[in-house]
Amino acid sequence: MDRQVIAQAILGTLRNFDFPDLEKVSAEFTEETILFGREGLLDSIALVSFILDVEESIRAKTGVSITLADERAMSQSRSPFRRVSSLVDYAVQLLSEQLPTK
């Protein structure tokens, strides 16, 4: 799976996201943008909606349904939901496990 495609899907979801607290939202999002945790853009409720939006966006782009908030994600010492980059990495990893290798 092309990492760039997933990064664009997640950044696109972020740009279209209906943020509860617009004051914290910067003009530009990058892979370094902090999503969740200290100085993160999203509170826990917004994170749920964002994850569902990302899953939907990835499904629309790739035709593959993945569950981002699985037990593995929750048990990692470094949360995949911390930054855009870590979420992209995690989504690519899940997709590569689901898609047949060429």
Place this chain on the structure above:
Amino acid sequence: MSDDAINSRVMVISGARKGIGRFLAERYLASGWRVMGCSRSECDLVHPNYRHVCTDVADENGVRALFSKVRAEFGRLDAVINNAGIASMNHSLLTPASTVQSVLSTNVMGTFLFCREGAKLMRASKAGRIVNFATVATPLRLEGEAIYAASKAAVVSLTQILAHELAAMNITVNAVGPTPVRTDLTRAVPSSKMDALIARQAVKRWGEFEDVANVVDFYLKPESSFITGQVLYLGGVS
């Protein structure tokens, strides 16, 4: 399909092949809803606005596929009626673990999966109604129904907590708790048992499908947007 049909509301009903689920499917089809029903086996309900999927409600992939079909066929979802359920009537000391597993799978896992996948679809329209099925067996602490009553107690907890979790999405989650209604679930129970159970209700009669539908109607009404996390038991049981 006419504009009216395209714009009409969409409902998913589990266990729609027979009994209360079938009654509700026909009732809401008649009042203009589009309905996606499901059951483990084929269904003979034919209506231009009815679709049916055969799946076990506890099969995560099957449930996901069902809701993908709702998205593809109807493009929206307004209500989920979690009617599918199974019962086990036996003394707890005589109840095999496999029966416990089966009852919990259908009643708890099935309800959870339909709530989860349904809410994901309803989230898009920022509105929705989920109606779960509880039972008077829970508040009446019916002997011989420990596992069934416990599974439905779990459904009550799910209903109350999901009501909080989904309120921000304007999705209400409520439950109806029927008394005995003449269905497959009660057919095998001796009549003396049923009479004793009904004697414990404030209103001492069998429930009718219409009694259940009346509560579902109430939860589905647009005016019920402020009603969530509630369990309404029939027959005056509390």
